[in-house]
Amino acid sequence: MSTPHIEAAPAAAWKPPSELAAPPAPKRRDWGRALPLVGPILLIIIWDLVVRAGWIKAILLPPPADTLLTLINGMMGKALLPHFLVTLERTLMAFGIATAIGMPLGIALGSNERAYRSVEFVIDFFRSTPSSALIPLFLLIFGISDVNKVAIAAFGAFLIVVFNCAYGVINARKQRVAAAKVMGASNWQIFKDVLFWESLQPAFVGLRSAISMTLVIVVVAEMFIGSESGLGHKIIDAQQVMNVKTMYAAIMAAGILGYALNVLFLAIERRIVHWSGR
Amino acid sequence: MSEVINGPVYADVPRPAFRPGVAGTHITLRGLTKYFAGWPLYENLDLDIPKHKITSIFGPNGCGKSTLINMIAGLVPIDSGEILFDGKSLKDTTIGYVFQNYREALFPWMRTIDNIAYPLKLAGHSKAEVDRRMEELVASFDVKFDLRRYPYELSGGQQQTASIMRALAPKPEVLFLDEPFSALDFEMTLFIREKLQEVFIQTGTTMMLVSHDLEEAVYLADQVLLLTKRPTTVAEILQYDDPRPRTVATLTEPNFVATKKRSLEVFQREVRR
Numbered sequence: 001m002s003t004p005h006i007e008a009a010p011a012a013a014w015k016p017p018s019e020l021a022a023p024p025a026p027k028r029r030d031w032g033r034a035l036p037l038v039g040p041i042l043l044i045i046i047w048d049l050v051v052r053a054g055w056i057k058a059i060l061l062p063p064p065a066d067t068l069l070t071l072i073n074g075m076m077g078k079a080l081l082p083h084f085l086v087t088l089e090r091t092l093m094a095f096g097i098a099t100a101i102g103m104p105l106g107i108a109l110g111s112n113e114r115a116y117r118s119v120e121f122v123i124d125f126f127r128s129t130p131s132s133a134l135i136p137l138f139l140l141i142f143g144i145s146d147v148n149k150v151a152i153a154a155f156g157a158f159l160i161v162v163f164n165c166a167y168g169v170i171n172a173r174k175q176r177v178a179a180a181k182v183m184g185a186s187n188w189q190i191f192k193d194v195l196f197w198e199s200l201q202p203a204f205v206g207l208r209s210a211i212s213m214t215l216v217i218v219v220v221a222e223m224f225i226g227s228e229s230g231l232g233h234k235i236i237d238a239q240q241v242m243n244v245k246t247m248y249a250a251i252m253a254a255g256i257l258g259y260a261l262n263v264l265f266l267a268i269e270r271r272i273v274h275w276s277g278r
Numbered sequence: 279m280s281e282v283i284n285g286p287v288y289a290d291v292p293r294p295a296f297r298p299g300v301a302g303t304h305i306t307l308r309g310l311t312k313y314f315a316g317w318p319l320y321e322n323l324d325l326d327i328p329k330h331k332i333t334s335i336f337g338p339n340g341c342g343k344s345t346l347i348n349m350i351a352g353l354v355p356i357d358s359g360e361i362l363f364d365g366k367s368l369k370d371t372t373i374g375y376v377f378q379n380y381r382e383a384l385f386p387w388m389r390t391i392d393n394i395a396y397p398l399k400l401a402g403h404s405k406a407e408v409d410r411r412m413e414e415l416v417a418s419f420d421v422k423f424d425l426r427r428y429p430y431e432l433s434g435g436q437q438q439t440a441s442i443m444r445a446l447a448p449k450p451e452v453l454f455l456d457e458p459f460s461a462l463d464f465e466m467t468l469f470i471r472e473k474l475q476e477v478f479i480q481t482g483t484t485m486m487l488v489s490h491d492l493e494e495a496v497y498l499a500d501q502v503l504l505l506t507k508r509p510t511t512v513a514e515i516l517q518y519d520d521p522r523p524r525t526v527a528t529l530t531e532p533n534f535v536a537t538k539k540r541s542l543e544v545f546q547r548e549v550r551r
Contacts, residue, residue: 175382178353182375183397183448193396197387275386278430 062245071249079246084253086229087218091261094150095214098157102210103203106165111195116166123163131156131217135224149221149230156217157210164206168199201276204269211261219254231257296360297324304329304484305350305452310359312342312349318509319345323359325503325512330482334495336541337505337513338549343488346505347454350486351375363451371452372401374445374483378457380437384429390440391425397448415443418480419473435466439473446477455487459494467494474498479522492545496538497524504544507551514544 044064050056051063062070074080109116135152142148172195180190222232231254238247269276299306305327312320319342327333327350335343348354350361352368353375363371374397377383384393391412398408416425421443423436432440438458445453455474459467475498478485489495496502496518504513518537520528528534 173382175377175379176385179375179377179383179385182351182353182373182454183400183444184372185400189400194385197385200387275428275430278386 059242059244062248066245067248067252070245071252074246074249075253080231080234080250080253083229083231083234083250084257087215087222087231087254088257090146090150090153090218090222090230091211091214091257094153094218095157095211097150097154098161098210098214099207102158102161103165106162106203106206107169107196107199109162110166110169110199111191113170116170123159123166126155127159127163131213132220135221139225144226148225149218149227152221153214153217157214160210160213161203161206164209165199165203168202168206169195171202172198201273204265204273204276208262208265208269211265212258215254215258215261298365299326302328302330304331304364305486306360306362307350308360308362310349310361311357312345312354313357320349320511321509323511327484327486328501329364329484331500332478332485332487332498333501333503334487334489334499335503335505336489336492336495336545337510338507338545341505341507341510343505344456346510347456347486347488350452351454372448372450374448374450374453376438376441376445376453376455376458378460380429380434380441380461383441384437384444386428386430388428389426390429390432393429394425394440394444394447397444401448411447415447418477419443433466434462435469438462438466438470442470442474442477446481446483449481450483453483453485455485457488457490460490471498475523492538492541493529496534496541497528502537502541504541504548506548513548516540516544 047061047064051058051061071080075084109119131152134155138148138152138155142151176194176198177190180194185193218230219232219235221227222230223236227233231250234250235247235254238244238250294309296308303326305325307323307325307327310320310323310325311318335346337343345354349356350368351373361368384390385396388396394415395408395412398411403411419439419442421439423432425440429437429440438461442458458474459470462470471494474485477483478498485498487495487498489498499518502516502518504516505511506513516537518533520531520533
């Protein structure tokens with residue numbers, strides 16, 4: 001069959017003289033990439049001004065330079081780093097447990113809509129209950145232990161993972177399922193070749209909110225469930241003795257941890273669910 | 279006493295004896311009934327779809343053109359009736375289906391080539407067999423784009439070409455096409471329409487095409503199946519037998535013009551009814 005396309009234009013096409021003579025566009029510095037820095041710099045400047053002007057007492061808000069120095073020193077030494085790592089470990093452990101149980105369960109529930117409808121209320125109810133409200137309950141079950149902090153964080157994250165995975169499967173594009181069916185795929189093949197993949201994108205949305213939720217609960221648990229380690233413990237400890245520099249440094253460390261986890265998960269998501277949004 | 283005193287007062291209506299289609303029939307529909315929300319869409323429809331022919335389906339909006347091929351392809355359950363392919367059930371028949379919305383028909387997590395090979399993997403063919411068939415398909419479609427890319431990296435026309443290749447990969451006995459050109463631009467529509475004609479000349483695969491473009495429906499067809507409004511029945515079946523390959527010149531042939539004119543008359547009569 002002849003191709004309907006017109007092949008290659010004549011070698012040197014005529015161009016209007018103006019185009020040839022056009023001067024090169026003036027070079028401009030590209031400031032666009034620096035824009036995300038504007039916010040933090042502005043915040044630090046305001047912070048510094050407020051402290052210098054004495055609007056807020058130094059005992060409540062230390063100058064930014066001191067705080068950042070405390071943060072850096074702390075993260076390089078024993079003051080913050082071990083606590084940072086303990087919090088990270090608890091968060092990852094809780095998240096790992098939540099994912100390992102929640103993802104398969106969510107996908108299984110999603111592929112059987114009747115099963116999902118029967119437990120939907122329970123999942124929705126506990127998903128809507130602030131997990132921190134359950135801390136006393138978990139205290140009764142697990143006592144004041146390390147397991148407790150991980151368990152309650154895992155519980156909160158688990159519900160989010162189950163919910164998102166189940167909805168991912170339920171809302172899978174009907175046409176892709178139809179396409180597989182018409183090609184003669186069995187129910188199991190439809191599940192592993194279509195439903196599972198379709199659910200990945202909403203599942204990752206769930207995983208990202210789950211990791212944030214895990215960090216929140218772990219830090220809260222470290223604050224209020226007798227604890228010798230972790231950023232939450234460090235924050236409360238520093239506050240009790242009015243060591244504000246350490247307190248702010250620990251808060252910033254927690255912020256950095258949360259932000260880094262989110263960025264990491266976005267990167268993993270883009271890599272695995274490469275078709276997302278296209 | 280062996281007599282049943284209060285036996286059932288109703289009796290099951292015996293199924294009518296199966297009436298085979300006319301010679302050259304591929305798909306026989308007998309007593310096909312489908313209700314939508316309590317309203318009949320099809321009631322007791324009998325239909326013979328010829329083998330090695332292209333049947334275009336045309337009719338008023340909402341008369342269930344797509345539903346008809348979806349029922350035959352097993353995507354929409356039927357309320358009652360029987361559909362046989364050369365006397366076999368759907369389970370024992372290899373079919374291909376090309377959707378209107380190629381974006382939601384291909385699997386974006388597989389490379390395009392794996393999408394096309396997917397039905398062969400389902401059928402349990404070996405790697406060597408799959409590779410051989412892929413080579414055949416690529417050659418016969420004269421593919422100019424990179425099949426190792428993911429579907430979302432291709433243009434709409436390329437994606438629909440890949441969809442058609444996927445549908446044809448297992449050498450289906452019947453190919454269903456549900457408005458396969460509606461989401462494409464004009465240039466791509468012409469290109470894929472020609473590809474389809476070429477495939478048909480090569481393989482003679484029985485095809486059922488739903489189209490909303492009458493010219494296209496007639497251009498590709500051996501017979502045009504015109505449907506009525508709901509409850510849907512067959513308004514008329516027009517035979518159109520100009521030789522293939524048909525070209526732009528075909529569009530002005532008296533036979534083509536007459537068939538198109540007749541189709542339009544029937545269509546308008548049915549819409550006004």
